[in-house]
Each structure stands twice: as structure tokens, then as C-alpha cells.
């Protein structure tokens with residue numbers, strides 16, 4: 578496995594104010610309280626594993642009243658020193674966007690804006706694969722925002738329609754492993770999306786429905802360590818045969834908000850190359 582050119586530096590947000598206070602995806606149930614101490618311990622455990630795998634971790638301060646801010650993957654899309662800001666679908670998360678943008682602006686990033694009236698939920702719906710980007714859309718992000726994303730980063734954005742409400746963000750269905758391989762949940766995509774990925778990923782690791790529902794795709798690769806919210810024996814064997822070291826971290830409290838390992842991180846070291854101009 579050649580691995581990924583990115584995934585060694587992440588933005589995270591401590592779960593000080595994390596809770597399930599509203600229901601904006603099918604996994605969230607307000608009546609089951611989150612165990613704050615357990616959430617804190619699980620989050621610390623994840624950060625520890627990220628660091629031990631060789632990643633650097635940057636921290637954004639949590640803000641009261643924004644319980645989902647812990648899911649930094651939705652804070653924006655990063656390439657080089659540019660951030661494509663987020664615009665959240667649900668009012669419950671709208672306030673996060675300006676806070677993430679301010680964090681990046683303070684560090685000298687150029688901020689690109691989402692056109693009025695359109696939604697884009699950050700890297701949760703925009704994952705690099707080689708020099709392209711896959712863009713998830715429907716229940717959260719709008720396909721109309723892909724043009725702005727493509728213009729901001731000078732890359733092709735391939736649209737994937739997410740048709741299963743359980744998998745409302747692309748990062749619950751797709752996890753890049755290198756430039757030939759990715760874990761995928763094709764049943765969560767429309768036919769066109771399945772064709773796009775079939776053409777793009779020559780050696781997919783296809784997850785079964787139980788693995789998909791256990792958020793196996795919501796994993797983070799750091800060097801050769803694949804950090805997963807859960808894994809099955811079958812899948813673990815397959816991943817290990819590719820030369821990966823699988824580490825499962827318990828993020829159970831966060832799964833109750835519909836987020837796993839990937840959702841809790843935002844890669845800061847993605848640099849998509851602009852295609853070189855055509856010579857005449």
C-alpha cells in the first residue's frame with residue numbers, strides 16, 4: 578500500500594459541551610443522555626492514538642450551546658492554505674461555521690465562501706481521492722456547492738448522491754486508503770455515484786451492511802495505522818492483508834450523535850494539486 582499523502586495533521590475539538598440535545602440524523606435520540614466523563618475519556622483516547630500513529634493534533638476551543646462542534650470534519654474543507662467555509666443545513670449547527678472560519682483566518686488561511694442559499698458541510702461531504710475530490714450531497718450538502726468547491730481548489734469534484742438517510746455524510750460511506758483503494762458503502766449511493774467510484778477506485782474494500790452501520794467507513798488513516806470506531810474479523814483480515822495496522826478506539830458516546838472517528842477530525846494537510854495548464 579502506498580498510503581495517503583495527507584492525514585498527519587488534524588484539527589479536533591474537545592467534547593466539553595458535547596451532548597445529544599436535538600435530533601438531526603437517525604442516530605440521535607435526545608432521551609438517552611450522553612455520559613460526559615466517558616465522552617471525554619473516549620475523546621482523549623482517540624487523540625492519544627492519533628498522536629501515537631504519528632499525527633500532529635491542533636485544537637479549536639469548544640463553545641457552549643454547540644454540542645456537535647466536536648465533529649470538526651464538518652468545519653470546512655481544507656486544501657493548502659485555503660479553507661472552503663461551511664454552511665450547515667440545520668440551524669442547530671449554523672453557528673459553528675463562523676467559529677471554524679475564524680480559527681483558520683487567524684492562522685493566515687484564505688477563506689472561500691459558499692454561494693448564497695447553498696449548503697456544504699465541510700470535509701464530511703468532501704473527501705480527496707488522488708487529485709480529485711468526491712462530493713457527497715442531498716440531505717446535508719447541496720450539489721450546487723460543488724462548483725464553488727471546484728473553483729476554490731482548482732480540482733474536479735465528482736458528485737455522489739447519498740440516498741440512505743442513515744449515511745447522511747459522505748465520510749460514513751467512503752474512506753480513502755491510497756490512490757487505488759478505499760473502503761466503500763456503495764449501497765448508500767445513487768447509481769451514478771456507484772459508477773463514478775467504480776471508475777475511480779480499482780481495488781475497493783466493500784463494507785457489508787453491518788460494517789457500514791457500525792461506521793467502519795468513518796475511519797482515519799495515519800501512515801499505516803487505520804484508526805476505526807469498530808471493525809469485524811473479516812474486514813480486519815482484509816485490511817491487514819493490505820499492510821494496515823488496525824486500531825479500534827471506542828467512540829461509543831459520539832456514535833450516539835451519529836459521528837465516529839473521521840467525523841471527530843479535520844485533516845489540515847490536504848493539498849490538492851491544481852492540474853497544470855494545457856500547453857498548446
Ligand code: ARG
Pocket residue numbers: 601602605645648650651670700701702746748749834835836837839840
Ligand atoms: N450530530 C452531527 C450531525 O448530525 C454528527 C456529524 C457527523 N459528522 C460527519 N462528518 N459525518 O451533524
